[in-house]
Amino acid sequence: MENLLTYIIQVNLLLAFIYLGYHFLLKSLTFYNLNRIYFLIGSLYAFAYPFIDFKSWFAKNEVLDSTFFPEFLTAFQMPDPSTSQITLLDLIVVELGLFAVVFFIKLIVQIFSLLRIHMHSEKSIWQSYLFRNVVFPIVPFSFFNKIYIHKEQHQETELQDIFAHEIVHVKGHHTVDILLFEMILVVCWYNPFVWLMRKAVRQNLEFLTDQQVLNKGVDKQTYQYSLLHVTRQGVAVGMSNHFNFKTLKKRIMMMNKKRSSKLELSKYAFLLPVFLIAGMSFTVSKAENNIEKIVDKSKQTTVISEPLNVKMKGEVGELLKNTIGTDIISVDTSNQEKEYPLLAPDFDRKELEGKNLHFEIDGKLVSLDEFLEFPRTEIYGVDIYKDKEEIRKKIGKENSEGLFVMTSKKKNSSNDKQMQTQDFIKRLKSKAEIDPDKKFIYDYDGKILSKSEFLAIADENLKRLTHMSGRSLMKVKYSSLVSNWEEYEGVIHAISLQSEEKFKEQTAKVLFIIDGVEKGIGSDLEDLDPNDIESMNVLKGENATTVYGDKGKDGVIEIKTKKNKNKEVVVTGYKSKENNSDSVDVKTKGAVKEVIVTGLKK
Secondary structure (H helix, E strand, O other), X not given: OHHHHHHHHHHHHHHHHHHHXXXXXXXXXXXXXXXXXXXXXXXXXHHHHHHOOHHHHOOOOOOOOOOOOOOOHHHOOOOOHHHOOOOHHHHHHHHHHHHHHHHHHHHHHHHHHHHHHHHOEEEEEEOOEEEEEEOOOEOOEEEOOEEEEOHHHOOHHHHHHXXXXXXXXXXXXXHHHHHHHHHHHHHOOOOHHHHHHHHHHHHHHHHHHHHHHHHOOOXXXXXXXXXXXXXXXXXOOOOOEEOOOOOHHHHHHHHOOOOOOHHHHHHHHHHHHHHHHHHHHHHHOOHHHHHHHHHHHHHHOOOOOOOEEEEOOHHHHHHHHHHHOOOEEEEOOOOOOOOEEEOOXXXXXXXXXXXXXXXXXXXXXXXXXXXHHOOHHHEEEEEEEOOHHHHHHHHOOOOOOEEEEEEEHHHHHHHHHHHOOOOEEEEOOOHHHOOOOOOEEEEEOOEEEOXXXXXXXXXXXXXXXXXXXXXXXXXXXHOOOOOOHHHOOEEEEEEOHHHHHHHHHHOOOOEEEEOOEEEEEOOOOOOOOHHHEEEEEEEOHHHHHHHHHHHHOOOEEEEEXXXXXXXXXXXXXXXXXXXXXXXXXXXXXXXXXXXXXXXXXX
């Protein structure tokens, strides 16, 4: 809903710009054909530009793929669908949609009115003009290639001017313009500039038609008197090209107006780059929102993982690179949330001086000068901590107003190498399997207990008892909970009977996909070893139903196991020129379960 509302705002902003450009620069010009093109292309551009990546026209961007890796399966909990709430944004979009339906029904009614007139008319010919002769009085009008007139109410001289006028509408396909802006009004009924634009489009078509009629040699004064007489008779049809008495005064003024100088064509040349730049600026203004959406998305995906470093794409990446020196942001996807994440910006020395702030680079406390002078190109990521108690646990400083933690690319690279192969998870049957000589962190339902408190809990209340070891697992999950986490040799994790029942209840309707195969809704994963999990992804809401249909309405968990990592080998074979054989000689290393021949080439 939020994306839809953003799109609506962007479209209507540019539609407003388009009308204002016409009103202040083009309205008084006699280049009616150019004005028509301006409205058509401008309105279509307004609906299309939010989807255009302008930055990709000028720069080539590379995107790094990222994968979520779970710490352990038992940490996953699918939110209860019943807790979803209707937001104010949802109500706004629904209200806009309901009124759009009302205006669409009104448009359908107008079409049926035209159909009624058509049914009460018959084919006729006057001189060389084909038309539909209506049985009751109406204001003459045209719709696509049909001209509708109640012939009996007009004199011969009037008919000549009427047909000369309406045939221009027909040959110019002006009905397309009318219908297009009627549809735009349906979806943008709340925008006052759209109502004004709709009126301006119709008015411009009449100016264009009058100009082309007079260019054929029709007497100007006689034609104007005919307009005055014709527009006072019969019923007018709203959705058509018809004689309109309300705009007659303005039309006569424009017919008598001196033709605009060709120098004034420069106004169109001026508006083109203005609207391109406006479109780019509206799109680029979404950069900060896109960054926030990435963080929000990481919170919605209930997977515990290491901090995720994301290389930003397109306009966002360019904006970040130009303003803060890097297009990589660090997203903390763990359950331990900081007050807010930070990206390594250009710090203002004046804002940092005179405050009780502390600065850390690669685990070492440094001065403000050292922090600010660190080469920007060597920065991997920066985080800010503002919670005083959390800062005290990290660096032992009391009443600190903020802690700036910087990680260099060099440090991050070495940390990654040290942590790659150290993690493992082992399921325990009982507390008797816990090594009493080792120092563990004891986690019970997310609460850190002492060893004695944990061991005092009855075995029947310890569900999914797990021994976890590995620096990366401990750092992500427990560094903010246990100040001296590095001193421990692992984690003993368990959940209570109540949490186990709640977990089963929450996943009872969840669809599980393991290695691309549907395991059904509410599948039992007791036999799935957490150590066998390569990656896990959680889909919710529209993301789930789009991929898996109605089966995914209550959530989907996609699990990829390590067993499936090298399951398939794809081989391209070549026919032998000597014996025309179709056989393929395949040499593989390791356990290969299946060989797929994708095709034989001559």
